[in-house]
Amino acid sequence: MFSRVTDIQPRKQSVYYVVFASLKYGNFEEAKVKASEEIVAHIARSKELHKNGTLLMSGAFLNDPEEQLSTMAVLTSREAAEEYLKRDPFFLKGMVSKWYIREWANMFA
Numbered sequence: 001m002f003s004r005v006t007d008i009q010p011r012k013q014s015v016y017y018v019v020f021a022s023l024k025y026g027n028f029e030e031a032k033v034k035a036s037e038e039i040v041a042h043i044a045r046s047k048e049l050h051k052n053g054t055l056l057m058s059g060a061f062l063n064d065p066e067e068q069l070s071t072m073a074v075l076t077s078r079e080a081a082e083e084y085l086k087r088d089p090f091f092l093k094g095m096v097s098k099w100y101i102r103e104w105a106n107m108f109a
Contacts, residue, residue, distance in 0.1 A: 014109040016056065016074050017081035021099040023090055025069040028060055038089040045088070046073075054080045068097060074104065 025031040032039065049055035058073035075081040081101045090096055 012106075012109050013076065014106055016076065016104045016106060017078050018102050018104045019071075019073045019075065019081050019085050019099065020102070021071050021085065021088075021090075022067070022097050023069045023071070024095045024097045027063045027069055029063075031069055035090070035093075035095065038093060038095070041089040049075075049080075049084065055084060078103075 023031065025034065046055055046058050050058075054076055056074045056076065059071065061067075061070045061072070063069075073081070073084055075084055078101065085091055085096075085099055085101070088096075091099075
């Protein structure tokens with residue numbers, strides 16, 4: 001018997017949009033202590049966007065003592081990338097110190 005494969009197929013688009021953001025926390029541990037509610041809201045929203053196919057992947061970079069806590073997210077359009085950032089709980093609370101969006105070429109498209 002065959003096992004069920006998810007109905008969601010990988011997108012084959014040639015360009016994605018990557019959001020890079022630096023937060024006003026020294027590391028993830030500090031963010032967990034000072035912004036636990038924002039983390040919960042951020043994860044719930046990210047899971048919803050991932051479920052609907054707009055957000056392909058997202059996460060924090062591993063701690064680097066030379067840098068603030070930094071994150072990235074890969075989205076399907078510039079509009080989705082801008083909305084992802086500007087409606088994020090950390091952005092809304094003024095905890096994003098630096099951000100930018102870059103186009104990223106998918107070599108497998």
